[in-house]
Amino acid sequence: MRQTIRPAGPLSGVVVLPGDKSISHRYAMLAALAEGDSRISNYSTGADCHSTLGCIRALGIGVEEEGATVTIHGRGMHGWNQPAGDLDAGNSGSTIRMIAGLLAAQPFVSRIFGDESLSKRPMDRIMKPLASMGAKIGARENRFPPLTIHGGRLHPIDYTLPVPSAQVKTSVLFAGMFAEGETIVREPIRSRDHSEIALREFGAELRVKQRVITIEGPAKLTGRELVVPSDLSSAAFFLVAALLVPGSHLVIQNVGLNPTRSALLDFLLSIGAPVSTPRIECVNGELIGDIEVRYAPVRGGVIERELTAALIDELPVLAVLGAASEEGLAIRDAQELRIKETDRIATVAKNFERMGIHVEVTPAGMNIPGKQKFRAAAFDSFGDHRIAMAFAIAALHGDGESTIDNAEAASVSFPEFWSILARF
Ligand code: S3P
Numbered sequence: 001m002r003q004t005i006r007p008a009g010p011l012s013g014v015v016v017l018p019g020d021k022s023i024s025h026r027y028a029m030l031a032a033l034a035e036g037d038s039r040i041s042n043y044s045t046g047a048d049c050h051s052t053l054g055c056i057r058a059l060g061i062g063v064e065e066e067g068a069t070v071t072i073h074g075r076g077m078h079g080w081n082q083p084a085g086d087l088d089a090g091n092s093g094s095t096i097r098m099i100a101g102l103l104a105a106q107p108f109v110s111r112i113f114g115d116e117s118l119s120k121r122p123m124d125r126i127m128k129p130l131a132s133m134g135a136k137i138g139a140r141e142n143r144f145p146p147l148t149i150h151g152g153r154l155h156p157i158d159y160t161l162p163v164p165s166a167q168v169k170t171s172v173l174f175a176g177m178f179a180e181g182e183t184i185v186r187e188p189i190r191s192r193d194h195s196e197i198a199l200r201e202f203g204a205e206l207r208v209k210q211r212v213i214t215i216e217g218p219a220k221l222t223g224r225e226l227v228v229p230s231d232l233s234s235a236a237f238f239l240v241a242a243l244l245v246p247g248s249h250l251v252i253q254n255v256g257l258n259p260t261r262s263a264l265l266d267f268l269l270s271i272g273a274p275v276s277t278p279r280i281e282c283v284n285g286e287l288i289g290d291i292e293v294r295y296a297p298v299r300g301g302v303i304e305r306e307l308t309a310a311l312i313d314e315l316p317v318l319a320v321l322g323a324a325s326e327e328g329l330a331i332r333d334a335q336e337l338r339i340k341e342t343d344r345i346a347t348v349a350k351n352f353e354r355m356g357i358h359v360e361v362t363p364a365g366m367n368i369p370g371k372q373k374f375r376a377a378a379f380d381s382f383g384d385h386r387i388a389m390a391f392a393i394a395a396l397h398g399d400g401e402s403t404i405d406n407a408e409a410a411s412v413s414f415p416e417f418w419s420i421l422a423r424f
Contacts (some may be wrong), residue, residue: 012207040069072223134154135175179218185213255289306363320391323359351387394420
């Protein structure tokens with residue numbers, strides 16, 4: 001699908017976004033292991049979170065969907081059936097890595113695969129810790145999907161994450177629910193803590209002390225009513241749009257503001273963006289609130305170390321903002337960007353080139369000079385949802401009509417993106 005984007009006038013009004021992708025995956029997987037029903041409202045409409053629902057259904061768990069409300073009929077920690085066929089994780093790294101921790105503990109063999117992009121993403125980061133808990137996992141070239149998981153009895157481990165990854169942390173904690181005793185995960189840098197919050201909400205015994213998380217197994221989970229906040233990583237596109245187009249003023253409602261995710265707002269504030277959160281409340285252990293943003297020129301700056309990890313999903317659209325900023329933007333320590341749905345350093349640079357934006361690419365980041373002119377261009381998503389949306393936002397600031405090929409990729413996390421954008 002090709003989308004055409006014309007330069008926008010000021011963006012103003014209220015924006016309502018779909019549910020958070022990270023939280024939706026976790027709620028669905030834990031609900032599928034809980035005793036009794038869970039009702040999850042504002043479940044992500046994205047294809048990735050539907051890949052998770054597809055896997056759960058294939059494991060014999062009842063799932064009903066009514067709009068964005070999902071009811072999951074959990075059958076307890078030992079209620080999953082061996083799937084009749086292979087499990088399909090689609091494009092979703094979160095699905096395959098997190099559910100692998102649960103499949104590793106099942107008394108059956110399962111096989112899980114993904115699309116072309118997922119088939120190139122490394123799984124050894126979860127295979128190693130799960131193997132040291134006693135799971136046997138086979139993979140293409142010992143590293144890539146499909147994974148064949150010979151589940152069984154697991155024992156607890158004390159594991160220091162070699163990469164800052166919430167997906168890996170979650171995979172080990174999820175497996176730890178089935179191991180008798182204390183499974184400990186140590187993080188080099190604090191990553192998003194939705195799993196820790198969700199595990200507690202469902203009734204697991206979990207302790208967090210700085211960057212050390214301990215889960216007590218065996219866990220027992222109880223079904224519940226949950227509300228998913230709207231996705232801050234989706235909000236990022238509209239925050240940047242408002243900061244690119246003079247005169248804009250947006251309010252984005254009921255967004256997840258978990259402190260391990262909201263570095264985006266702190267970063268925007270630090271470079272001079274008028275961003276505020278006039279209302280915040282706590283729902284199911286997660287902070288939710290409205291974000292208000294007005295246009296202002298932003299300074300630019302440096303994103304490195306912990307900040308890079310905290311902004312990892314927002315970097316493509318922040319790179320776009322960097323090219324319009326006063327002083328430019330340097331992104332460092334972002335080697336993880338190279339193994340996302342695409343090599344996002346390469347795909348951002350390719351689209352920048354098409355619009356005449358200068359960028360110096362480094363092995364783990366990029367240096368983007370500021371105050372650059374955005375020329376209209378023919379972009380490609382390269383099959384990556386965040387690249388499709390980041391360059392649709394760039395196109396709003398272009399000097400004419402731009403196009404985005406393979407625009408349907410946005411549906412992976414945000415199917416409503418194009419219709420919301422069309423309002424402006
Ligand atoms: C996610 C963690 C991050 C992020 C991904 C979602 C999660 O991946 O990029 O979009 O929900 O835990 P890593 O764990 O690979 O850093």
